[in-house]
Amino acid sequence: MKKLFLSVLIFGLILIAVPFSAVAHEGDESGSGITFEDLGLKEPKLLPGDALYFLKNWQRGIRRFFSFGNERKASFETEVLNEIAAEIKALEEKENEKGLILALQNYKENAERLRQRISSLSDKSGNENVDRLLDALMDRIVKHEEVFSDLEGVAGVKEELAAARTELETAVAEAVTKFDSPDEFKTRVENVLFALKENPLKELRVVYVLNYIEGKVPDGIKDKIRELETDLTSIFEGRFKAEPEEITPHLDFLPVKDAADLGIFDEIRERISDGDLKSELNIVRQSTFQNGNGGVVEEESLTKLIYEAEKATEELKTRISSDEYVSSKSVGELLERAEFYLTQAGNLMGEGQLATAFGQAAAAQAAAQNGLSQTRLKKEIKEDNLSLRIQFDDLVNVARAKNITREVATEIYELFDRAEKTVLEADTVSEIRSAKIMLAELKVLIVNNR
Numbered sequence: 001m002k003k004l005f006l007s008v009l010i011f012g013l014i015l016i017a018v019p020f021s022a023v024a025h026e027g028d029e030s031g032s033g034i035t036f037e038d039l040g041l042k043e044p045k046l047l048p049g050d051a052l053y054f055l056k057n058w059q060r061g062i063r064r065f066f067s068f069g070n071e072r073k074a075s076f077e078t079e080v081l082n083e084i085a086a087e088i089k090a091l092e093e094k095e096n097e098k099g100l101i102l103a104l105q106n107y108k109e110n111a112e113r114l115r116q117r118i119s120s121l122s123d124k125s126g127n128e129n130v131d132r133l134l135d136a137l138m139d140r141i142v143k144h145e146e147v148f149s150d151l152e153g154v155a156g157v158k159e160e161l162a163a164a165r166t167e168l169e170t171a172v173a174e175a176v177t178k179f180d181s182p183d184e185f186k187t188r189v190e191n192v193l194f195a196l197k198e199n200p201l202k203e204l205r206v207v208y209v210l211n212y213i214e215g216k217v218p219d220g221i222k223d224k225i226r227e228l229e230t231d232l233t234s235i236f237e238g239r240f241k242a243e244p245e246e247i248t249p250h251l252d253f254l255p256v257k258d259a260a261d262l263g264i265f266d267e268i269r270e271r272i273s274d275g276d277l278k279s280e281l282n283i284v285r286q287s288t289f290q291n292g293n294g295g296v297v298e299e300e301s302l303t304k305l306i307y308e309a310e311k312a313t314e315e316l317k318t319r320i321s322s323d324e325y326v327s328s329k330s331v332g333e334l335l336e337r338a339e340f341y342l343t344q345a346g347n348l349m350g351e352g353q354l355a356t357a358f359g360q361a362a363a364a365q366a367a368a369q370n371g372l373s374q375t376r377l378k379k380e381i382k383e384d385n386l387s388l389r390i391q392f393d394d395l396v397n398v399a400r401a402k403n404i405t406r407e408v409a410t411e412i413y414e415l416f417d418r419a420e421k422t423v424l425e426a427d428t429v430s431e432i433r434s435a436k437i438m439l440a441e442l443k444v445l446i447v448n449n450r
Contacts, residue, residue, distance in 0.1 A: 173216035238440025312368035
């Protein structure tokens with residue numbers, strides 16, 4: 001008996017030193033494109049539902065016990081959350097629905113524990129550990145949402161998936177609200193995007209994530225989220241204009257499978273100005289949403305969406321009438337569209353046509369949000385213009401360093417000429433956005449020039 005106890009104790013100590021997530025082979029690149037390597041782990045062998053999985057939880061319990069200080073405890077819970085995300089990915093690849101339910105329940109419980117740890121943290125001023133924790137959280141939510149997106153077609157885990165997602169989004173929103181200023185948050189998201197591996201849809205994937213947490217943060221950060229969503233859409237549109245044949249086949253992978261995704265998709269589509277890209281998105285919307293799970297709409301979901309659309313529309317009215325914000329004729333037109341779609345949604349809901357009403361409410365929400373993203377404080381327009389000039393000069397220097405001349409790259413320099421004029425004259429949100437699209441297109445053309 002004594003020998004058995006010693007054997008178990010030694011095995012437990014080994015577990016502390018060697019996490020289970022690092023004892024298997026590398027993951028593949030299927031599904032969402034997120035790999036185990038992207039998560040910073042190797043494919044886990046021991047998974048929820050396995051007879052010996054309790055040993056893994058025992059290991060985590062011991063590691064948790066020896067994590068001292070609120071910051072270290074919060075950091076540890078973030079690490080465990082990432083390990084569970086890897087388990088979810090492995091179970092999805094094995095099509096193990098029973099194990100997925102257990103893993104998603106574990107994820108939710110751990111995200112709750114993480115949120116409690118975040119609540120116990122003090123002010124981050126001068127604290128690099130808290131800053132690193134926030135960076136890790138933003139990185140995790142973007143990558144974990146990619147893992148979750150692969151589960152949207154698994155009907156048997158719908159409730160557990162929604163609960164896990166909500167808990168993660170709440171934890172991240174609480175951390176951002178507690179520790180980040182709007183500008184710090186914007187910089188943090190930009191850094192995460194920069195570090196992500198290249199993916200045809202990466203900007204739009206981040207737009208989805210930002211939308212998920214938008215309703216859980218204060219107004220200052222909410223404004224930055226809208227600004228980021230517009231900027232990311234502009235960058236994506238610029239890349240599409242430079243390489244349409246590379247990006248078009250991937251548009252079918254955008255989430256449009258349920259009512260919530262449809263609302264986000266419509267906001268993205270509303271921001272797009274390029275006719276070819278908008279047409280491709282229209283095709284995706286019609287084929288994917290109609291053939292997926294989006295055909296059935298619950299009255300509760302519709303009522304909530306109409307409320308959110310009405311709220312955004314009223315906010316847009318307030319901004320248009322304010323002297324503090326820069327607006328334009330197109331913003332007024334977006335307000336009119338939002339009001340029209342809302343009226344249609346209300347009438348259709350009264351007639352019991354819930355799915356059609358939802359489409360109208362989603363269009364109203366998209367128009368209002370697009371209008372809000374095109375109203376900016378006057379001082380922010382000046383800051384944006386200065387940033388554009390710096391980006392333009394940087395691209396000129398990159399082109400020169402690569403010996404790209406007007407004689408050998410006429411298309412690039414014609415775009416440079418148009419971009420320079422647009423940047424110099426940009427003093428409205430729509431003009432700023434046009435300049436950003438041009439600069440994004442220029443960047444792709446310069447990088448790909450041989």
